[in-house]
Amino acid sequence: MSSLPYQHGRGCFITIEGTEGVGKTTNIAYIRQCLNDHGIEPVMTREPGGTDLAESIRVLLLEPRVEPMAEMTELFLIFAARAQHLVQKIKPALDTGQWVLCDRFTDATYAYQGGGRLLDKNTIGNLENLVQGALRPDLVLILDIEPEIGLQRARQRGDPDRFEQETLHFFRRVRAAYLQRVVQDPDRYLIIDAGQPLDDVQRQIKVGLQAFLLNRHPL
Ligand code: T5A
Numbered sequence: 242m243s244s245l246p247y248q249h250g251r252g253c254f255i256t257i258e259g260t261e262g263v264g265k266t267t268n269i270a271y272i273r274q275c276l277n278d279h280g281i282e283p284v285m286t287r288e289p290g291g292t293d294l295a296e297s298i299r300v301l302l303l304e305p306r307v308e309p310m311a312e313m314t315e316l317f318l319i320f321a322a323r324a325q326h327l328v329q330k331i332k333p334a335l336d337t338g339q340w341v342l343c344d345r346f347t348d349a350t351y352a353y354q355g356g357g358r359l360l361d362k363n364t365i366g367n368l369e370n371l372v373q374g375a376l377r378p379d380l381v382l383i384l385d386i387e388p389e390i391g392l393q394r395a396r397q398r399g400d401p402d403r404f405e406q407e408t409l410h411f412f413r414r415v416r417a418a419y420l421q422r423v424v425q426d427p428d429r430y431l432i433i434d435a436g437q438p439l440d441d442v443q444r445q446i447k448v449g450l451q452a453f454l455l456n457r458h459p460l
Contacts, residue, residue, distance in 0.1 A: 357412070
């Protein structure tokens with residue numbers, strides 16, 4: 242890989258997505274390393290969360306509790322955390338030309354709240370426009386796996402969080418919603434078969450990222 246740094250006005254916004262236990266945490270460090278090899282040091286962050294206040298909202302969202310959380314409460318908490326994250330961290334970084342690498346973003350809302358919870362996609366779209374304006378990720382890597390396998394991996398790590406307690410049907414709808422996003426806007430998405438051994442997953446990631454970087458900065 243080239244070691245020339247990329248220099249241009251606005252930084253690039255890359256997100257990584259997928260159903261539970263798909264390997265985002267495992268692979269995000271690898272993506273960072275691939276970008277480092279191109280002279281790019283991205284700001285690393287995640288959703289829900291990414292700032293002190295947004296991380297507090299994350300705790301509210303993930304903690305299992307006796308009182309069921311209403312679906313609209315969940316949706317508004319997610320966008321409340323996102324509004325904070327955008328203003329405090331993502332936009333300032335992009336505006337100064339830094340790249341941002343984020344573990345989940347609004348595609349997760351379309352997948353989990355739209356696909357999983359069956360909330361109206363237009364409502365999500367309206368909140369997306371309100372909170373983000375025109376900002377969308379430049380590249381979305383979707384790690385795709387059979388939800389059964391991902392859940393097995395995730396549940397080996399300890400007590401399930403509020404989302405991990407959902408049914409297999411829920412996660413099948415989440416996966417289908419992710420794949421539907423790709424069909425609607427294929428140029429912004431890169432689907433990775435995450436059911437393969439880690440070396441193969443990372444090989445796919447590397448090839449996809451190189452194509453993205455070459456496309457943005459042809460030699
Ligand atoms: N949420 C989030 C919404 O509902 N709406 C939204 O808008 C947003 C932003 C938190 C939750 O919030 C919800 C969705 C989520 O439920 P999260 O913290 O990203 O989001 O939660 P998880 O998806 O649960 O993230 P995890 O950290 O649990 O899973 P990862 O990061 O995908 O998986 P990872 O890397 O920890 O890997 C899991 C295990 O699998 C192994 C790893 O070693 C690890 O043990 N593994 C592999 N094993 C074999 N082969 C491979 N290729 C492997 N890759 C990884």
